[in-house]
Amino acid sequence: MAMIVGVLRGLDWLIGAIAVGGLAGTAVVTCTAVVFRYGFNAALPWPEEVAGYVLVWISFAGAYLAARRGAHISFDGLVSALPAGLGSLIDRAASLVLIGFLSVISVYSVDMIYRLGADPLETVPIAQGWFMASIPICCAAIALDLVVGLVQRSGRR
Numbered sequence: 655m656a657m658i659v660g661v662l663r664g665l666d667w668l669i670g671a672i673a674v675g676g677l678a679g680t681a682v683v684t685c686t687a688v689v690f691r692y693g694f695n696a697a698l699p700w701p702e703e704v705a706g707y708v709l710v711w712i713s714f715a716g717a718y719l720a721a722r723r724g725a726h727i728s729f730d731g732l733v734s735a736l737p738a739g740l741g742s743l744i745d746r747a748a749s750l751v752l753i754g755f756l757s758v759i760s761v762y763s764v765d766m767i768y769r770l771g772a773d774p775l776e777t778v779p780i781a782q783g784w785f786m787a788s789i790p791i792c793c794a795a796i797a798l799d800l801v802v803g804l805v806q807r808s809g810r811r
Contacts, residue, residue: 673715676708700777707785714792721796749800756793763789
């Protein structure tokens with residue numbers, strides 16, 4: 655279990671770095687677009703599309719980081735107001751449902767990458783799959799975190 659927790663900490667760092675890099679890259683791309691459009695009166699065709707696709711990575715990386723910190727919206731007050739056994743059961747059931755949901759998203763997103771991932775973006779020759787890859791990677795990472803949480807909570811009975 656300690657090794658898996660270490661893997662999650664490594665993922666925290668890696669996915670956090672990807673999110674920060676994506677945010678910084680988007681800022682640079684957007685500023686470049688503004689300079690070219692208004693400074694040189696020559697609009698670039700690619701910045702809006704690239705920034706939009708990088709936003710996919712930022713969003714899914716942020717979802718993972720929020721899940722790891724327990725920062726997603728939840729009904730903790732409701733669950734904690736229930737009797738201990740029932741609250742624990744609901745918490746575990748919610749985790750299992752979410753793991754199932756994330757698994758479905760991962761499977762379908764891998765299929766989407768298989769079908770469309772080699773297609774380039776409209777304005778630059780970058781395969782769409784590089785941006786789509788954030789979906790199964792981050793969903794699997796969130797599911798791993800949920801599984802680890804379930805195992806840790808079951809050991810505390």
